[in-house]
Amino acid sequence: MLRVSRRFLLGQAGAMGLALASRRSFAGPAVNLPLPGGPDARPIATDFPEKGAMILQRSRPPLLETPFEVFDQGVFTPNDRFYVRWHWAVIPTEIDVASFRLTVRGQIATPLSLSLADLLAMPRVELAAVNQCSGNSRGLFQPRVPGGQWANGAMGNALWTGVRLKDVLDKAGVKPGAVQVRLKGLDEPVVDGAPDFMKSLDLDHARDSEVMIAFGMNGKQLPLLNGFPLRLVVPGWYATYWVKMLSDIEVLDRPDDNYWTKTAYRIPDTPGADMKPGQTGVATVPISRMVPRSFITNVKAGDTLHAGAANLLRGIALGGDTGVARVDVSGDGGKTWQPATLGADQGKYGFRAWQTVLTPPQPGACTLAVRCTNDAGVVQPTAPNWNPSGFMRNVIETTQVVAA
16 A cells, blocks of 8 residues: 655645555456557556556556547646556555655765655756657567557656756765766566666766656656656656656766666667667667657547548657657658647647648548657658667658548
8 A cells, every 4th residue: 555645745735545456357448559460459447546547558567558549638648647667566555755765875975865855845846858668659560579569658748846866966965986877766676686677877967957856747746656756857868767766876986787778778779779670780779868759649540531621630749859840741641741830839858739730632541641850850760660679669650541
């Protein structure tokens, strides 16, 4: 049972208790995901704490996908529909906010043991940023690769509230010779000897004033499954670095060689993290920065548009590690393009809404396509990448519809 006091975070009195679902019988209705490798039918789960209806990819550890229609409801993803991805299945089900401490140690002048009250007393910052699993859309890779077979819903955008990691490091006093900052959460491996989940950032990145230790999400406290009471926010980088239930910060005087850096979460050191199936001897590097993506959210495959009439199309785009410069839409599979109108800019790391009007000239099949260009001039590619981990898909998305 999880017990958390809201007094510490958002000034609301009282406490609440939550239980992590651990059974596999919570599936009710199902949803069909258009995954080429199947299975198409996935159950909808509603029994996870602080979560609404979510696509169940795995129950232990929890892998919950946001139903795609949620992204048509606004640029900020509601907390109760925000996707969930854990690496290890042993997740604390009880948090005592009075005794919780964030430890800061290593190559520093003053080791720290910070309470939530200590952190809440520090200067606060807010930032809109997309949190996206490295393997978002992995289920669309062909040939199929192992891992969670996500469609496009392993992502979400939130307004995060917290303190700068830089301010915490400055409070501890980083010593000369420090090179990286390693971060660890409270989740634990199921079997003895398995490596604790840890990720590291170069010191300059950790101190860039954008990396945040968040305790708030869309104006509320973090949900348990999204990392309560603290999680790291690394704007513009894939979610593997966004350590949940953050409890330990270690400043290193050497490059980190733990399993999750040296072996896991690596991509081909090639343009677009692309390689050929079966190819060997490809050099790899740790995954890091996100790339631009865009989606149509109000029209799905098989829908009917009005031929010879104006049809409203809308959606979302993300620039990856920078802002969205433009979004273009096509009604003929990318042969011709027209610019879309961008919505309000909530910050360069968040979703950007877009909309346009498309008029199919005549009845028949239509292939809709949407393409994002970010502020660095990076454009979504026309062909999908492939790598054995199913990472970093950002091909131009197409939607097959009919004009009638």
